[in-house]
Amino acid sequence: MNSRAPVRAVIDTNVLLDFWVFDDPRAAPLRVAVESGEVGALRCGPSVDELSDVLGRAVFGVSNERRCTILRHWDRIATPVERVHAAPFACSDPHDQKFLDLALTARADWLVTKDKALLKLARRARREGLQIVDPVGATALIAQRA
Numbered sequence: 001m002n003s004r005a006p007v008r009a010v011i012d013t014n015v016l017l018d019f020w021v022f023d024d025p026r027a028a029p030l031r032v033a034v035e036s037g038e039v040g041a042l043r044c045g046p047s048v049d050e051l052s053d054v055l056g057r058a059v060f061g062v063s064n065e066r067r068c069t070i071l072r073h074w075d076r077i078a079t080p081v082e083r084v085h086a087a088p089f090a091c092s093d094p095h096d097q098k099f100l101d102l103a104l105t106a107r108a109d110w111l112v113t114k115d116k117a118l119l120k121l122a123r124r125a126r127r128e129g130l131q132i133v134d135p136v137g138a139t140a141l142i143a144q145r146a
Contacts, residue, residue: 006040009041009112010106010112011034015113016051019034020073026135039110039142042102042108044098046098051071083105084102084105085105086101087100089124092117096113096118099111100118110141111130111132112133112138113133113134114134118132
């Protein structure tokens with residue numbers, strides 16, 4: 001592992017589902033980096049609420065026990081950000097605004113998502129020092145740091 005400070009990242013719910021529900025191999029390197037601490041994940045109340053809600057949806061087939069295990073694990077590995085402020089620009093999908101607000105409030109390095117509305121903001125976010133990337137892009141950034 002690299003001796004540099006960990007990258008600070010906000011990880012959207014859809015990517016967390018790839019980690020722990022779908023076991024998507026494209027997200028596996030990021031999952032390993034988050035779980036090892038190479039990438040320091042950030043969370044806030046609204047983002048955890050969304051994860052809990054989504055995990056509870058019948059369509060995903062996650063048992064209540066598994067849901068609680070995932071949430072406890074996320075609570076252990078992600079750093080909480082207590083006060084989140086509105087970002088200086090908006091996402092076209094209001095449901096995703098919480099991730100942008102969290103990333104910019106916490107001065108995260110990355111916002112990792114598969115959401116098209118957030119990905120469209122990549123150029124604007126870069127001016128604020130935030131890279132918005134998908135899991136494959138995050139994997140490439142992790143490899144560059146190695």
